Amino acid sequence: MWKWLHPYAKAERAYQLCNTLLPYFVVVSVLCIVVGWVWGLAYAPADYQQKDSYRIIFIHVPSAILSMGAYSSMAIAAIIALVWQLRNAELAVIAIAPVGAAMTAIALITGSAWGKPMWGAWWVWDARLTSELILLFLYLGVLSLFHAFEDKKAGGKAACILAIVGVVNLPIIHFSVEWWNTLHQGGAITKFDTSAIDPSMLWPLLINILGFAALVGMLTLIRLKNEIIQVEKHRPWVRQLVSRG
Amino acid sequence: MQFESFSDFIAMGGYGFYVWLSFGSCAVIILGLLFGSLYEGKQLKQQIKSQMAREERIKKAKEMEAQV
Numbered sequence: 201m202w203k204w205l206h207p208y209a210k211a212e213r214a215y216q217l218c219n220t221l222l223p224y225f226v227v228v229s230v231l232c233i234v235v236g237w238v239w240g241l242a243y244a245p246a247d248y249q250q251k252d253s254y255r256i257i258f259i260h261v262p263s264a265i266l267s268m269g270a271y272s273s274m275a276i277a278a279i280i281a282l283v284w285q286l287r288n289a290e291l292a293v294i295a296i297a298p299v300g301a302a303m304t305a306i307a308l309i310t311g312s313a314w315g316k317p318m319w320g321a322w323w324v325w326d327a328r329l330t331s332e333l334i335l336l337f338l339y340l341g342v343l344s345l346f347h348a349f350e351d352k353k354a355g356g357k358a359a360c361i362l363a364i365v366g367v368v369n370l371p372i373i374h375f376s377v378e379w380w381n382t383l384h385q386g387g388a389i390t391k392f393d394t395s396a397i398d399p400s401m402l403w404p405l406l407i408n409i410l411g412f413a414a415l416v417g418m419l420t421l422i423r424l425k426n427e428i429i430q431v432e433k434h435r436p437w438v439r440q441l442v443s444r445g
Numbered sequence: 446m447q448f449e450s451f452s453d454f455i456a457m458g459g460y461g462f463y464v465w466l467s468f469g470s471c472a473v474i475i476l477g478l479l480f481g482s483l484y485e486g487k488q489l490k491q492q493i494k495s496q497m498a499r500e501e502r503i504k505k506a507k508e509m510e511a512q513v
Contacts, residue, residue, distance in 0.1 A: 242447060246447060246458065251459075252457040252458035299478065306471045310470070314467065415475065419479060422483065433489075433492075433493050442497070443494070
């Protein structure tokens, strides 16, 4: 496996891999999000209690799941960067962070817009909401820590350490609705046996989750390509690439 | 189709403002990040290109000087 993986430590190979993977992520994300939005907005039945306001679920849940998924990927990349000293992994951390921050912001904004009509308030200091807000600050902290150092190596190390330490927030977010008495409802689709959501609403939701996952991958790949070019800009392969296109 | 007419669809049973606020801000954030990232990449390549052109000019000027 190491023999197979090792070439990707080279920036040029990693860049090529990004290019190979990118089209698949673009196709899956565009297809799933278009289908998921149209299905969720126009074809899924209205909720018997929340009526049409529940349609926010089709972006709120995917973005919330992916805000945590992106953070775990970022933390894994950070561990790889610190343990094996792979610079590409460090670049991946910096490439994922803004994407994860965007997902967190979407989860917070859509949750707010859903909370106003249903709970009567844009924001409450509920355990789930507060821990998700901390997740946003963690993403922003990783980004600003990376850019705060004059020495890129020190900045990368500090950002990786913060990313790893911040992982403690993930179980807090996940279990916040069980540990504390929250206004936010408990999980509905994470139960493995029977889902609490009717299939007519569950399917568009799952399609949207898949679409958002592919979207996070796509945005990360685009940003990772930029980061690789940025640090390799004096290398011949980048110069060839630039002068070609 | 769950809605009788297009205006029904926009109204979202009276929750239109909240639903479209959510979907709108979601689209704006995603597209902003997407086009921002693409633009950054373009800008970066442009910078490297002009840096290469600059180096080329310096090299040529040095050659000229050596000839004189």
